[in-house]
Amino acid sequence: MTKTPETNIVFGPQPKFEMPEHTGGDGWTILYGDCLRLMRQMQDGVFDAVITDPPYASGGSTPAEKTRSTNQKYSSMSPDKALPDFAGDQMDQRSWTNFMTDWLNEAYRLCKPGAPICLFIDWRQLPSMTDALQRSGWIWRGIAVWDKATCRPQKGRFRQQAEFIVWGSKEAMPLQRNVGCLPGVFRHTNPANRIHVTEKSLPLMRDIVQICEPGGRILDPFAGAGTTILAAVREGYEAVGIEKTAAYYKLGSDRVKFALEAGKIS
Numbered sequence: 001m002t003k004t005p006e007t008n009i010v011f012g013p014q015p016k017f018e019m020p021e022h023t024g025g026d027g028w029t030i031l032y033g034d035c036l037r038l039m040r041q042m043q044d045g046v047f048d049a050v051i052t053d054p055p056y057a058s059g060g061s062t063p064a065e066k067t068r069s070t071n072q073k074y075s076s077m078s079p080d081k082a083l084p085d086f087a088g089d090q091m092d093q094r095s096w097t098n099f100m101t102d103w104l105n106e107a108y109r110l111c112k113p114g115a116p117i118c119l120f121i122d123w124r125q126l127p128s129m130t131d132a133l134q135r136s137g138w139i140w141r142g143i144a145v146w147d148k149a150t151c152r153p154q155k156g157r158f159r160q161q162a163e164f165i166v167w168g169s170k171e172a173m174p175l176q177r178n179v180g181c182l183p184g185v186f187r188h189t190n191p192a193n194r195i196h197v198t199e200k201s202l203p204l205m206r207d208i209v210q211i212c213e214p215g216g217r218i219l220d221p222f223a224g225a226g227t228t229i230l231a232a233v234r235e236g237y238e239a240v241g242i243e244k245t246a247a248y249y250k251l252g253s254d255r256v257k258f259a260l261e262a263g264k265i266s
């Protein structure tokens with residue numbers, strides 16, 4: 001399999017294991033497989049930031065609600081139009097928090113000192129996510145808000161109009177980093193023609209990647225439809241994604257490839 005420049009850097013020029021299936025182009029690579037297994041093969045200190053949207057394993061309070069398929073939990077599309085379900089979203093609370101801690105530990109090792117991390121999450125899993133982040137050695141620095149602008153109204157209740165970006169850094173985050181002042185609230189609607197059940201908006205991700213110093217290498221271990229990867233490359237970064245669900249590895253890789261080849265914005 002042809003290796004991309006990023007695979008040489010992140011796995012080293014002479015890896016002692018078989019290279020995983022991957023797709024890539026100028027400055028980007030998406031690897032097919034389990035992020036924890038693949039990250040364990042990567043070299044220390046090769047990333048400048050981690051920006052990701054992991055499976056939330058949310059969508060309810062009871063085991064019966066949480067173990068529904070991702071389409072049942074997160075999509076209102078009719079079954080004939082349903083997008084593929086994705087992996088990793090049916091764990092119970094303890095398993096999910098342990099899994100978050102495990103991959104965050106590896107991510108810490110893979111990052112350079114000072115690297116920022118951004119983790120998307122909903123209100124239910126917010127406390128467990130900030131626990132997992134800190135338990136794996138990262139400094140928790142705050143929570144930014146993604147205001148989705150529109151969402152289902154709920155009689156007598158506040159709308160669940162926001163998701164959150166838990167962010168932090170590996171060790172100190174010097175003020176003299178070459179990054180300007182960033183907002184704490186991002187208002188972007190969900191993408192209109194999604195190819196992933198929980199796809200993030202590209203303009204939102206183009207805003208979020210700005211936390212990384214210019215030209216840095218960003219890791220997204222839960223790449224889905226490749227939105228972070230596309231946003232990162234569009235903004236002049238290098239990007240490495242990992243995706244475990246075969247259908248989304250293919251959809252995401254094709255999306256990034258065709259969008260970049262066509263020079264499109266979305």
Ligand SMILES: C[S@@+](CC[C@H](N)C(=O)[O-])C[C@H]1O[C@@H](n2cnc3c(N)ncnc32)[C@H](O)[C@@H]1O
Binds near residue numbers: 035055088244
């Ligand atoms: C919330 S979605 C990410 C959506 C993405 N931000 C986008 O805009 O399309 C999480 C993704 O992580 C993938 N995933 C779950 N567990 C994984 C694992 N252990 N390793 C790699 N990918 C995984 C799922 O298949 C899913 O596509």
